[in-house]
Amino acid sequence: MLDVCLLGTGGMMPLPKRYLTSCLMRYQGESILIDCGEGTQIALRKQGWSCKPISTIFLTHFHADHIAGLPGLLLTMGNAERREPVTIVGPKGVGNILRAVRTIAPELPFETNYREIEGPEDHFSVAGMDVTAFKVNHRVPCYSYEVSIRRGGRFDVARAKENNIPVKAWNPLQKGQTVEMDGQIFTPDMVLGPERKGIKVVYSTDTRPTESIRTHAKNADLLILEGMYGEDDRDAKAREYRHMTMTEAARIAAEADPKEMWYTHYSPLLLHPEEYREKMQAIFPRIVMSRDGQTTEIPFEED
Amino acid sequence: MLDVCLLGTGGMMPLPKRYLTSCLMRYQGESILIDCGEGTQIALRKQGWSCKPISTIFLTHFHADHIAGLPGLLLTMGNAERREPVTIVGPKGVGNILRAVRTIAPELPFETNYREIEGPEDHFSVAGMDVTAFKVNHRVPCYSYEVSIRRGGRFDVARAKENNIPVKAWNPLQKGQTVEMDGQIFTPDMVLGPERKGIKVVYSTDTRPTESIRTHAKNADLLILEGMYGEDDRDAKAREYRHMTMTEAARIAAEADPKEMWYTHYSPLLLHPEEYREKMQAIFPRIVMSRDGQTTEIPFEED
Numbered sequence: 001m002l003d004v005c006l007l008g009t010g011g012m013m014p015l016p017k018r019y020l021t022s023c024l025m026r027y028q029g030e031s032i033l034i035d036c037g038e039g040t041q042i043a044l045r046k047q048g049w050s051c052k053p054i055s056t057i058f059l060t061h062f063h064a065d066h067i068a069g070l071p072g073l074l075l076t077m078g079n080a081e082r083r084e085p086v087t088i089v090g091p092k093g094v095g096n097i098l099r100a101v102r103t104i105a106p107e108l109p110f111e112t113n114y115r116e117i118e119g120p121e122d123h124f125s126v127a128g129m130d131v132t133a134f135k136v137n138h139r140v141p142c143y144s145y146e147v148s149i150r151r152g153g154r155f156d157v158a159r160a161k162e163n164n165i166p167v168k169a170w171n172p173l174q175k176g177q178t179v180e181m182d183g184q185i186f187t188p189d190m191v192l193g194p195e196r197k198g199i200k201v202v203y204s205t206d207t208r209p210t211e212s213i214r215t216h217a218k219n220a221d222l223l224i225l226e227g228m229y230g231e232d233d234r235d236a237k238a239r240e241y242r243h244m245t246m247t248e249a250a251r252i253a254a255e256a257d258p259k260e261m262w263y264t265h266y267s268p269l270l271l272h273p274e275e276y277r278e279k280m281q282a283i284f285p286r287i288v289m290s291r292d293g294q295t296t297e298i299p300f301e302e303d
Numbered sequence: 304m305l306d307v308c309l310l311g312t313g314g315m316m317p318l319p320k321r322y323l324t325s326c327l328m329r330y331q332g333e334s335i336l337i338d339c340g341e342g343t344q345i346a347l348r349k350q351g352w353s354c355k356p357i358s359t360i361f362l363t364h365f366h367a368d369h370i371a372g373l374p375g376l377l378l379t380m381g382n383a384e385r386r387e388p389v390t391i392v393g394p395k396g397v398g399n400i401l402r403a404v405r406t407i408a409p410e411l412p413f414e415t416n417y418r419e420i421e422g423p424e425d426h427f428s429v430a431g432m433d434v435t436a437f438k439v440n441h442r443v444p445c446y447s448y449e450v451s452i453r454r455g456g457r458f459d460v461a462r463a464k465e466n467n468i469p470v471k472a473w474n475p476l477q478k479g480q481t482v483e484m485d486g487q488i489f490t491p492d493m494v495l496g497p498e499r500k501g502i503k504v505v506y507s508t509d510t511r512p513t514e515s516i517r518t519h520a521k522n523a524d525l526l527i528l529e530g531m532y533g534e535d536d537r538d539a540k541a542r543e544y545r546h547m548t549m550t551e552a553a554r555i556a557a558e559a560d561p562k563e564m565w566y567t568h569y570s571p572l573l574l575h576p577e578e579y580r581e582k583m584q585a586i587f588p589r590i591v592m593s594r595d596g597q598t599t600e601i602p603f604e605e606d
Binding site for chain 2: 013038046064065067068072079099100103104
């Protein structure tokens with residue numbers, strides 16, 4: 001089960017009733033955060049989720065509305081007695097950003113590290129989550145993220161017994177590890193069935209529509225896309241500032257066919273996204289006009 | 304008339320219903336801000352005051368809860384079409400802080416400058432406000448601020464006529480300027496009465512009680528002091544972290560005798576400052592247990 005919470009849904013600037021776009025995912029007791037604009041720690045507290053288990057913070061790009069909340073969040077994580085390191089992942093230059101953040105918040109009771117995303121697609125593994133950063137198209141270097149949890153095949157007790165595999169080896173084999181025991185080598189394929197369907201969430205904002213989004217979004221359990229502009233006459237503006245209109249995002253969803261799609265990163269001028277619900281659902285029916293605190297628990301399909 | 308607004312009243316971290324301590328003062332169409340923690344721009348927007356006329360931001364010290372809101376605020380000031388420069392004033396090292404802020408918010412449509420406070424007391428003049436930074440006692444270099452508006456004497460029409468001062472010179476003389484006209488020199492003292500009482504506001508937080516606070520607070524119209532700890536048993540903690548208890552702040556007020564005193568910078572653990580009202584008003588009756596958005600308009604005493 002993967003918990004997903006869209007802490008905020010705003011773009012550009014936080015508003016009294018709308019925090020900046022940021023997404024928390026929690027799996028097996030560990031959390032990752034994507035983007036951290038000003039006020040993210042307040043949104044998190046409002047949501048009642050702990051900031052302490054956040055081990056990795058992924059940044060899409062370095063515009064302030066996606067990063068200015070880092071000093072305060074890290075400080076509050078320290079006050080919550082986190083002592084384990086925290087890694088910041090982002091486009092080239094993330095080291096400079098982290099240095100700036102540490103100038104503002106120099107005293108933390110844990111290490112902070114960074115990793116630069118390399119090439120058009122890069123892979124990270126965090127607490128059982130496979131995170132793929134893939135390049136999109138904004139005014140500055142910008143990445144979107146696919147978070148996937150792979151799920152091995154079902155453990156076949158009959159086959160394990162048939163192959164005379166010692167019971168002590170069952171648990172590591174189930175976890176996908178190869179086991180050497182009593183002079184013999186046992187491999188997971190000896191006891192596991194075919195790989196089962198996992199979980200996939202894709203988060204993409206601050207970009208024009210790209211082929212990379214369509215590819216990664218294919219059959220996602222949850223697709224989170226920006227809905228910066230709802231109005232029909234904002235196409236030129238969306239192109240100029242390299243954002244997406246709601247219609248463009250809905251069309252991506254219609255092609256990729258996720259189980260559900262959430263809008264986020266509304267323009268501060270867009271006060272009532274709900275007004276566009278009907279029009280967008282005509283393009284793709286399973287669209288949600290998210291609000292701050294939009295949450296879901298995504299279970300594995302079969303047990 | 305000086306408008307004063309305490310945008311937030313929290314210390315350490317912003318809470319869903321309490322923003323970080325920050326104070327805006329507005330005089331003759333220009334504003335100054337003291338401290339800018341995460342969320343200050345949201346508090347300002349909630350208050351309905353514009354961020355655009357803020358020309359100078361004074362920082363007491365460099366703990367993140369007093370500075371982490373700078374990148375977002377400056378960005379929003381740019382979006383509000385400010386084009387005039389903004390100056391950041393703070394203790395030694397404020398240049399490094401501004402560089403870090405500009406790493407997070409590199410694209411602004413106005414210049415940003417900084418001025419380091421020199422010595423134990425330094426003076427700044429902003430739009431008719433005389434701002435004095437004076438050293439206090441925190442774990443890191445920290446200053447408090449006195450904001451004063453001086454008020455010249457009343458213009459004496461009878462004396463102006465008696466001294467044969469040309470009517471064209473009256474306006475600059477009233478503003479305190481010396482005028483040379485028709486080969487003669489006219490000075491303000493020829494037409495102005497004795498200096499009248501001005502306005503004085505003192506803002507002091509994140510410090511142990513100091514003689515400098517007592518001196519500057521003397522007869523202030525408004526004294527804003529930290530009330531980090533209300534509980535009686537927090538004296539040792541206040542000394543260790545170099546903060547003030549409410550009782551210590553109230554005693555300063557009792558000595559300095561301001562027209563009114565406001566508490567601010569409550570600990571995040573102090574959920575109901577009102578519980579201490581009665582006890583503190585027994586020490587100094589004109590104490591206000593401020594909440595976010597505490598506002599006053601301070602008029603000149605005589606017209």
